[in-house]
Amino acid sequence: xxxxxxxxxxxxxxxxxxxxxxxxxxxxxxxxxxxxxxxxxxxxxxxxxxxxxxxxxxxxxxxxxxxxxxxxxxxxxxxxxxxxxxxxxxxxxxxxxxxxxxxxxxxxxxxxxxxxxxxxxxxxxxxxxxxxxxxxxxxxxxxxxxxxxxxxxxxxxxxxxxxxxxxxxxxxxxxxxxxxxxxxxxxxxxxxxxxxxxxxxxxxxxxxxxxxxxxxxxxxxxxxxxxxxxxxxxxxxxxxxxxxxxxxxxxxxxxxxxxxxxxxxxxxxxxxxxxxxxxxxxxxxxxxxxxxxxxxxxxxxxxxxxxxxxxxxxxxxxxxxxxxxxxxxxxxxxxxxxxxxxxxxxxxxxxxxxxxxxxxxxxxxxxxxxxxxxxxxxxxxxxxxxxxxxxxxxxxxxxxxxxxxxxxxxxxxxxxxxxxxxxxxxxxxxxxxxxxxxxxxxxxxxxxxxxxxxxxxxxxxxxxxxxxxxxxxxxxxxxxxxxxxxxxxxxxxxxxxxxxx
Amino acid sequence: xxxxxxxxxxxxxxxxxxxxxxxxxxxxxxxxxxxxxxxxxxxxxxxxxxxxxxxxxxxxxxxxxxxxxxxxxxxxxxxxxxxxxxxxxxxxxxxxxxxxxxxxxxxxxxxxxxxxxxxxxxxxxxxxxxxxxxxxxxxxxxxxxxxxxxxxxxxxxxxxxxxxxxxxxxxxxxxxxxxxxxxxxxxxxxxxxxxxxxxxxxxxxxxxxxxxxxxxxxxxxxxxxxxxxxxxxxxxxxxxxxxxxxxxxxxxxxxxxxxxxxxxxxxxxxxxxxxxxxxxxxxxxxxxxxxxxxxxxxxxxxxxxxxxxxxxxxxxxxxxxxxxxxxxxxxxxxxxxxxxxxxxxxxxxxxxxxxxxxxxxxxxxxxxxxxxxxxxxxx
Numbered sequence: 077x078x079x080x081x082x083x084x085x086x087x088x089x090x091x092x093x094x095x096x097x098x099x100x101x102x103x104x105x106x107x108x109x110x111x112x113x114x115x116x117x118x119x120x121x122x123x124x125x126x127x128x129x130x131x132x133x134x135x136x137x138x139x140x141x142x143x144x145x146x147x148x149x150x151x152x153x154x155x156x157x158x159x160x161x162x163x164x165x166x167x168x169x170x171x172x173x174x175x176x177x178x179x180x181x182x183x184x185x186x187x188x189x190x191x192x193x194x195x196x197x198x199x200x201x202x203x204x205x206x207x208x209x210x211x212x213x214x215x216x217x218x219x220x221x222x223x224x225x226x227x228x229x230x231x232x233x234x235x236x237x238x239x240x241x242x243x244x245x246x247x248x249x250x251x252x253x254x255x256x257x258x259x260x261x262x263x264x265x266x267x268x269x270x271x272x273x274x275x276x277x278x279x280x281x282x283x284x285x286x287x288x289x290x291x292x293x294x295x296x297x298x299x300x301x302x303x304x305x306x307x308x309x310x311x312x313x314x315x316x317x318x319x320x321x322x323x324x325x326x327x328x329x330x331x332x333x334x335x336x337x338x339x340x341x342x343x344x345x346x347x348x349x350x351x352x353x354x355x356x357x358x359x360x361x362x363x364x365x366x367x368x369x370x371x372x373x374x375x376x377x378x379x380x381x382x383x384x385x386x387x388x389x390x391x392x393x394x395x396x397x398x399x400x401x402x403x404x405x406x407x408x409x410x411x412x413x414x415x416x417x418x419x420x421x422x423x424x425x426x427x428x429x430x431x432x433x434x435x436x437x438x439x440x441x442x443x444x445x446x447x448x449x450x451x452x453x454x455x456x457x458x459x460x461x462x463x464x465x466x467x468x469x470x471x472x473x474x475x476x477x478x479x480x481x482x483x484x485x486x487x488x489x490x491x492x493x494x495x496x497x498x499x500x501x502x503x504x505x506x507x508x509x510x511x512x513x514x515x516x517x518x519x520x521x522x523x524x525x526x527x528x529x530x531x532x533x534x535x536x537x538x539x540x541x542x543x544x545x546x547x548x549x550x551x552x553x554x555x556x557x558x559x560x561x562x563x564x565x566x567x568x569x570x571x572x573x574x575x576x577x
Numbered sequence: 578x579x580x581x582x583x584x585x586x587x588x589x590x591x592x593x594x595x596x597x598x599x600x601x602x603x604x605x606x607x608x609x610x611x612x613x614x615x616x617x618x619x620x621x622x623x624x625x626x627x628x629x630x631x632x633x634x635x636x637x638x639x640x641x642x643x644x645x646x647x648x649x650x651x652x653x654x655x656x657x658x659x660x661x662x663x664x665x666x667x668x669x670x671x672x673x674x675x676x677x678x679x680x681x682x683x684x685x686x687x688x689x690x691x692x693x694x695x696x697x698x699x700x701x702x703x704x705x706x707x708x709x710x711x712x713x714x715x716x717x718x719x720x721x722x723x724x725x726x727x728x729x730x731x732x733x734x735x736x737x738x739x740x741x742x743x744x745x746x747x748x749x750x751x752x753x754x755x756x757x758x759x760x761x762x763x764x765x766x767x768x769x770x771x772x773x774x775x776x777x778x779x780x781x782x783x784x785x786x787x788x789x790x791x792x793x794x795x796x797x798x799x800x801x802x803x804x805x806x807x808x809x810x811x812x813x814x815x816x817x818x819x820x821x822x823x824x825x826x827x828x829x830x831x832x833x834x835x836x837x838x839x840x841x842x843x844x845x846x847x848x849x850x851x852x853x854x855x856x857x858x859x860x861x862x863x864x865x866x867x868x869x870x871x872x873x874x875x876x877x878x879x880x881x882x883x884x885x886x887x888x889x890x891x892x893x894x895x896x897x898x899x900x901x902x903x904x905x906x907x908x909x910x911x912x913x914x915x916x917x918x919x920x921x922x923x924x925x926x927x928x929x930x931x932x933x934x935x936x937x938x939x940x941x942x943x944x945x946x947x948x949x950x951x952x953x954x955x956x
Binding site: 147 | 585702703
């Protein structure tokens with residue numbers, strides 16, 4: 077369903093009016109349509125790009141705060157919860173009392189309540205050491221503008237090229253990586269009314285662009301003339317070839333289910349058919365996330381930049397703003413992966429239960445629900461995917477080895493993605509009811525079976541969840557007691573009589 | 578692919594210190610290795626010849642920067658053997674507690690460095706957080722966070738402060754829960770298991786022949802712990818047992834065994850501390866003034882010519898040994914000669930050879946699992 081806020085037609089309308097007014101009666105009158113289209117496109121592309129680019133600050137902030145929470149850190153990068161809620165009855169500075177006119181009093185009361193009920197019951201005072209920490213930025217978002225400071229630091233650093241590096245390729249490859257990464261942002265819609273461009277085969281296009289950066293990585297690794305970067309670049313190439321194929325097959329199954337190669341149409345389909353794709357293909361969602369983590373080279377699949385053995389992998393030799401840009405490109409790719417997951421599997425800009433709640437007529441509640449901007453929904457979904465999957469995986473897991481990741485890619489992910497394609501074909505051909513597709517507010521009911529509404533997504537989700545929990549249980553400690561979890565001492569603990577061996 | 582030498586170090590995240598590992602790789606596979614040590618050789622043994630017996634203690638502190646207390650204790654026992662000093666029982670208990678606290682801190686430092694080796698950054702901050710508890714406790718004893726200069730020939734510098742026992746018991750109890758948290762994070766993670774299990778096999782016989790000791794041989798099923806086999810101090814009076822991993826493969830111990838044995842050793846140290854603080858003579862909440870005969874006895878300061886002192890001590894990384902020779906009147910209060918046997922000096926070149934055949938990514942896993950410390954290695 078179309079989002080209520082159609083920024084695109086608004087901007088194009090303004091451009092059209094302005095250009096018509098200015099150019100009527102001039103020699104350019106015949107070109108009015110072209111010029112107004114060009115102007116409108118220029119404006120919308122910039123607006124969308126800036127929205128996507130600057131909302132990226134949020135994910136850096138989310139990662140910083142969440143990993144601080146997971147790692148139980150103290151100091152300048154303390155978790156947000158520790159700053160606000162505090163630990164052990166102490167907060168790190170009652171900032172709300174600094175606000176004028178007592179405006180922060182409710183915050184203080186809320187914090188007191190949270191602190192009392194959900195504060196850490198650690199026996200040691202934790203925050204007392206944090207009390208004199210410093211943090212940057214507004215009191216309300218501590219640490220948010222740290223990234224700006226980091227960027228300034230990178231800008232001021234010297235740019236150094238290794239003496240025996242292949243200087244041309246060394247200079248070109250970061251631009252190859254960064255520019256193709258920025259192109260990805262152009263393809264990502266924020267809502268049906270806010271997107272930069274919408275080519276017919278945008279899924280294919282976005283995958284093609286995703287595949288260019290690895291070439292830049294390989295160039296960078298080779299041209300630095302350093303053994304670590306060389307190994308990092310080769311690892312990156314090996315990893316990406318083994319992970320692109322499952323990724324492409326997963327996206328193919330998305331296209332088969334939704335019947336289109338266009339991102340926006342595939343999002344529309346999820347509403348008009350009645351179920352988000354994650355409920356039709358949970359396996360595909362998991363495969364997509366796994367391959368995307370490998371594609372953007374984050375823990376646990378970050379061997380190309382494994383800092384323990386390869387120092388910093390293929391970007392060891394880059395310094396200053398080149399390093400900063402490569403780092404930014406990595407985060408943009410991660411962010412794009414989150415958006416793509418939200419679009420392909422979580423219904424894009426559609427709200428949860430949009431059809432059901434949106435069609436409530438009582439007091440106009442349904443229409444109120446639909447007033448929530450689609451761009452906000454998309455952003456929140458992307459941030460949540462980033463938080464729940466990317467950040468938590470990064471700070472809970474260790475790094476896997478190269479041969480293991482390749483084996484995992486070829487022997488596990490590839491067969492599973494082929495299975496997903498077959499499943500998608502079966503779903504589309506035999507379980508899908510094309511007559512019940514409807515682009516109304518209530519949405520369609522295309523996945524009914526046996527007379528039960530939404531039977532297909534419900535049954536699929538229950539099946540895969542059951543399988544997941546079964547496999548989780550099967551991974552038990554009794555299977556190999558001598559290897560798992562507890563070392564067996566020669567004599568059981570506590571049986572020792574002092575003084576006797 | 579052509580073979581090439583990669584020089585890892587002296588500044589490299591894998592090294593955990595300052596040394597060079599040169600590896601010859603064929604693609605990702607290691608075909609040859611070469612360890613180069615000696616970057617931070619300070620000549621401690623030579624310096625000690627010009628210091629009197631009390632002044633040597635801080636130098637021994639600085640042998641290992643994560644396990645200063647055990648090294649200082651190790652020296653003190655050799656010096657007491659040489660000077661034939663009597664040590665009060667209470668001081669022995671305090672030394673035991675301080676050494677085991679240091680062992681906990683040192684093993685936490687090892688685990689915290691081992692986590693990023695495998696790729697788990699969270700482990701680093703968690704371990705540093707918990708290590709801080711024990712550094713605080715050691716700071717209460719010695720006055721500083723790393724180099725304590727705490728034990729004295731004939732006793733300890735000062736008694737445990739009032740309230741130390743309460744704080745320590747609370748922290749140990751908390752830490753015992755934290756060990757289970759670590760195991761939930763690590764042993765439940767398949768990635769952690771596949772990175773460690775089946776990697777870096779070392780045979781017990783080979784290690785014993787090479788002279789490797791400590792947790793590294795106990796991981797291979799060798800039930801040898803100096804504290805247990807030759808109990809010095811009061812280790813035979815407290816309730817504990819050495820952590821020995823049951824051998825799981827004919828190939829010997831892998832990285833996972835070495836990880837497990839240190840986790841178990843932390844448990845045993847906690848248990849030992851809790852037991853020792855209850856059994857301490859004179860009570861856990863009394864505080865004797867410095868120099869009181871309960872914690873310190875008067876020891877001779879000059880060693881007769883030809884007398885020797887020897888200590889065999891279980892440091893956090895294996896058996897450390899001190900050999901001191903007295904110099905008689907001509908040397909004054911100084912020893913004639915002092916030699917140090919460092920467990921890691923033997924282990925590191927041995928480990929470098931065991932890496933052959935594994936992948937580049939296994940280098941930090943194997944090296945980290947042996948807990949290298951270059952301070953004591955190069956002396």
